Amino acid sequence: xxxxxxxxxxxxxxxxxxxxxxxxxxxxxxxxxxxxxxxxxxxxxxxxxxxxxxxxxxxxxxxxxxxxxxxxxxxxxxxxxxxxxxxxxxxxxxxxxxxxxxxxxxxxxxxx
Numbered sequence: 001x002x003x004x005x006x007x008x009x010x011x012x013x014x015x016x017x018x019x020x021x022x023x024x025x026x027x028x029x030x031x032x033x034x035x036x037x038x039x040x041x042x043x044x045x046x047x048x049x050x051x052x053x054x055x056x057x058x059x060x061x062x063x064x065x066x067x068x069x070x071x072x073x074x075x076x077x078x079x080x081x082x083x084x085x086x087x088x089x090x091x092x093x094x095x096x097x098x099x100x101x102x103x104x105x106x107x108x109x110x111x112x
Contacts, residue, residue: 049076061094
């Protein structure tokens with residue numbers, strides 16, 4: 001199984017984490033299953049940008065983003081060429097390094 005390395009994030013994962021993931025699982029679900037509380041205000045339906053992450057290594061192993069995902073990414077805070085919505089990006093066979101942005105544009109943060 002591929003390893004997913006979550007880089008340290010001040011609030012969500014201060015020490016960082018290295019976890020294994022089943023191919024086909026979304027990055028958001030991998031995080032949530034491993035107690036990394038990635039925001040997902042739209043309940044993972046590709047209707048917001050709160051689950052935005054950077055795929056620092058292994059980006060090319062992911063399926064291409066859909067037009068809908070790209071449209072939402074255009075609205076996310078701090079987008080760069082490695083950006084994906086973690087609710088849409090599914091783990092393939094390659095290890096990944098994930099960075100969770102410091103900020104989202106979520107006006108009301110809720111515990112999920």
